[in-house]
Amino acid sequence: MASPEIEALTQALARLPGLGPRSARRAVLHLLKKRETALTPLLRALETVNERLSTCSTCGNVDTSDPCAICADPRRDQRSLCVVEEVADLWALERSRLFPGRFHVLGGRLSALEGVRPEDLSVDRLVARVSGGGIDEVVLATNATLEGQTTAHYIAERLESFPIRLTRLAHGLPVGGELDYLDEGTLAQALRARRPID
């Protein structure tokens, strides 16, 4: 029906999570009809992000600057570090505005099944950050899945010799639940009731 160029745009949009082929077609039609107010702003925003996109060499967040806006913000509590599996989890916690400290993105979780080992995650970099000093508390905010909890225990072992409070999000997270899908209320409760790793 449409030109190959418009087809390519439709398919690129349809591959985004939350958009199917039908809603992608609607979105494309909207972009074509509203060139000045929709297509151009989206294009410019993508160009800018594409130019500046980088992974924060401190925490692993993705942002348009390195260090990322969170690591560079002097108002954030530098003595408190929250360890998450993925950037999506960091964003979920940031949306809730509950955690005043900084983050550390592991880049996944330990998984025998998927062959993910400690050296595949940024655990060594986390240990280095902690051993650098100045950190009082590390909150392990891995998912409440078996693999997430295994990862938390592994990290707890790696950090046990440091003079820090090591805590994890309270249960209250639904078992098997993934952080990124939780509402803010649940996240708030879990964070408030965080407790030391046994």
Add this chain to the structure above:
Amino acid sequence: MASPEIEALTQALARLPGLGPRSARRAVLHLLKKRETALTPLLRALETVNERLSTCSTCGNVDTSDPCAICADPRRDQRSLCVVEEVADLWALERSRLFPGRFHVLGGRLSALEGVRPEDLSVDRLVARVSGGGIDEVVLATNATLEGQTTAHYIAERLESFPIRLTRLAHGLPVGGELDYLDEGTLAQALRARRPID
């Protein structure tokens, strides 16, 4: 939470139909994580479409060429013309692959309420196409709304002196229904049973 650049991208996506703030954030995160396979292809597709986007000076379709792919296709039946209100309606009919002819996009519908008059639509251009000859049938595929039907009647009057079959989509369209939202089965039935304007 995110940099202004990433916020701008999220907002540009959130304004697309079918995407809210939450799914836009998910989409952005996906784009940031899959730079090579998601962000770059979407950016290139948008750039190409933005460069080549034009409105077909023959039929009013939006495409990456003028004349559009439909008007330029020699296999389409040039003796049959389907008049629609909006480009979205043209696309809905094209998706169903039911109409073998060409189109004419009015760019709206007559509306006393919204102050849309005949000269605001491409009716004169339609009359010019028909008076140019070579057209046997004009199918009036305006929406089954009061304004759509008023528009169809007005066009029928403007075309009554020409030696053409003037038809409209059969009722069978749900009353008040907009073409763009119908399933293909309903569209197929309505097109098959099209009948002369009284």
